[in-house]
Amino acid sequence: MASILLRQRRVSALGVSRILQDNGDSLRLQMESKFGTFSSIGVMIRKYSSGRDPAKFDFTDLTCPHTWYPNARKKNRKVFLHVGPTNSGKTYHALKRLQSSASGIYCGPLRLLAWEVSKRLNKAKVPCDLITGQEKVEVEGAKHKAVTVEMADVNADYHCAIVDEIQMLGCKTRGFSFTRALLGIAADELHLCGDAAAVPLIQELLQVTGDDVQVQTYERLSPLVPLEVPLGSFSNIRTGDCLVTFSRKGIYGLKKKIEHGGKHLCSVVYGSLPPETRTRQATRFNDESSEFDVLVASDAIGMGLNLNISRIIFSTLRKFDGFERRDLTVSEIKQIAGRAGRYGSKFPEGQVTCLDADDLPLLHSSLKSPSPILEQAGLFPSFDLMFMYSRLQPKKGLYQILEHFLENAKLSENYFISNCEELLKVASVVDQLPLGLQDKYLFCISPVDMDDEISSQGLVQFAENYSKKGLVRLREIFTPGTLQVPKTHPALKELESIHKVLELYVWLSFRLEESFPDHELASSQKAICSMLIEEFLERFGGQRPRSRKKLTSRPSLDSLIAKRKREYLYD
Numbered sequence: 001m002a003s004i005l006l007r008q009r010r011v012s013a014l015g016v017s018r019i020l021q022d023n024g025d026s027l028r029l030q031m032e033s034k035f036g037t038f039s040s041i042g043v044m045i046r047k048y049s050s051g052r053d054p055a056k057f058d059f060t061d062l063t064c065p066h067t068w069y070p071n072a073r074k075k076n077r078k079v080f081l082h083v084g085p086t087n088s089g090k091t092y093h094a095l096k097r098l099q100s101s102a103s104g105i106y107c108g109p110l111r112l113l114a115w116e117v118s119k120r121l122n123k124a125k126v127p128c129d130l131i132t133g134q135e136k137v138e139v140e141g142a143k144h145k146a147v148t149v150e151m152a153d154v155n156a157d158y159h160c161a162i163v164d165e166i167q168m169l170g171c172k173t174r175g176f177s178f179t180r181a182l183l184g185i186a187a188d189e190l191h192l193c194g195d196a197a198a199v200p201l202i203q204e205l206l207q208v209t210g211d212d213v214q215v216q217t218y219e220r221l222s223p224l225v226p227l228e229v230p231l232g233s234f235s236n237i238r239t240g241d242c243l244v245t246f247s248r249k250g251i252y253g254l255k256k257k258i259e260h261g262g263k264h265l266c267s268v269v270y271g272s273l274p275p276e277t278r279t280r281q282a283t284r285f286n287d288e289s290s291e292f293d294v295l296v297a298s299d300a301i302g303m304g305l306n307l308n309i310s311r312i313i314f315s316t317l318r319k320f321d322g323f324e325r326r327d328l329t330v331s332e333i334k335q336i337a338g339r340a341g342r343y344g345s346k347f348p349e350g351q352v353t354c355l356d357a358d359d360l361p362l363l364h365s366s367l368k369s370p371s372p373i374l375e376q377a378g379l380f381p382s383f384d385l386m387f388m389y390s391r392l393q394p395k396k397g398l399y400q401i402l403e404h405f406l407e408n409a410k411l412s413e414n415y416f417i418s419n420c421e422e423l424l425k426v427a428s429v430v431d432q433l434p435l436g437l438q439d440k441y442l443f444c445i446s447p448v449d450m451d452d453e454i455s456s457q458g459l460v461q462f463a464e465n466y467s468k469k470g471l472v473r474l475r476e477i478f479t480p481g482t483l484q485v486p487k488t489h490p491a492l493k494e495l496e497s498i499h500k501v502l503e504l505y506v507w508l509s510f511r512l513e514e515s516f517p518d519h520e521l522a523s524s525q526k527a528i529c530s531m532l533i534e535e536f537l538e539r540f541g542g543q544r545p546r547s548r549k550k551l552t553s554r555p556s557l558d559s560l561i562a563k564r565k566r567e568y569l570y571d
């Protein structure tokens, strides 16, 4: 009894409010935390195996991550693994189950995918919210949600849940969010869709959860034909083609070349475009009545999306992935190629080729090879664990705590620690400010792009003002009457960066509502910003549109803003 009391007292000193369960060699603790989805009701930690000092807990022991999610562990989940090649109906079948369930959640890797699903469910008269890091579109009476995987709520109860593109759990940077969704979502039925390469690992990870796992395999619904010849001349481009390249400069270069021929207009989709702009560009390409009949895109279109593409043309099979310039992996090539000839689209057969004949052998061999079996899933400690760990070394900044934690983390062989270079970059900045650990952590997980000067300056300013005054107001940058469509690529890039800063504000305003009160202003400024970007894409993005009449008859910016506001209301 005395030892239990002693333990309780020591544990309280670490910021833990209550021991929920003590099963001999591990404890489940209740923590106070303001991190909505990032906090768990209870955290299971293991005692040091020596067992001599009952108050010594090993917070860096991450060998049993399934115990971090008590809600999911209370369920006997029926897990369905839908696996097969691209365009084989995996997501379709999982969505059918979601649609017919009383409540549910769809978790996808891209905002475009979550948007596609929410649209589909609402159209089928199943009210469905759309929730991403920066937007919440709530629909009256909704019991369903379509979210980006980072927003998956592990504290709610669902009848049915889908985690799409589950093979992403092996991704170096985002893998841990998929692992969290896989282990943590409390649903009666959990549907996992993706590549067969993830099956053995998932079966192994779920052996300890007591879930019932069934595998359903699928075949491609329509043929995908690798062509024997490269594109050759740009005059061979035709309606429904999608050119794939991985740099912003490359995308605009290709758009210009294609439009120069005078036969086609191109929509563009790439990562640093505002998400709503990406959606509208994709919709415009999909719309048969639109003049924009060719798509130029990066791998931002690479997963799960249903676009009206007849032929994928790789301009290169190498990309810079933030660390190095490397060949695309087999699964990246298959994912991107799989966008061609989607079942139910106007192209019954998909084709795939390259610009450069030298790339054809790698393309052909990759399409024939199975994706390599996944060996490990990403993992990252919850804030709660890190917080408890930090109490043991109160003088250290977040950067040191993180670094030290990660150095000492113990994992089972099925997991790896996700790459957190970005997080450490922010930690070194916010450590200079008089902020609490929770606030610092919040800035670290925010969607800031530290490689973008304007975006990182925005973060520094927000964090500084927040630490000084506890209140961060937003200045109106775009006022009607003074709006200017960018005319050059540097000006466009600047707008993309400003959009990122506004998104960051919106993201913070969802989590620190009182300190970031200008949510409405940030959202409307964001909408104006993306509209100016889209105007650029129509007027200057490549060659001018064929009919000059179209150009001169364009409505004024102010009337476009009014129209955009209506679109936002009705979309």
Ligand SMILES: Nc1ncnc2c1ncn2[C@@H]1O[C@H](COP(=O)(O)OP(=O)(O)OP(=O)(O)O)[C@@H](O)[C@H]1O
Residues within 6 Å of the ligand: 085, 086, 087, 088, 089, 090, 091, 092, 093, 193, 221, 303, 304, 305, 306, 338, 342, 343, 344
């Ligand atoms: N049985 C079906 N009846 C009608 N349409 C279907 C059926 N199965 C799939 N589809 C449609 O075919 C297209 C491809 O299906 P889906 O998106 O489910 O493929 P997937 O296997 O998930 O592909 P990916 O690996 O690229 O995500 C979608 O537009 C989907 O609505």
Ligand SMILES: [Mg+2]
Residues within 6 Å of the ligand: 090, 091, 092, 164, 193, 304
């Ligand atoms: Mg899919």
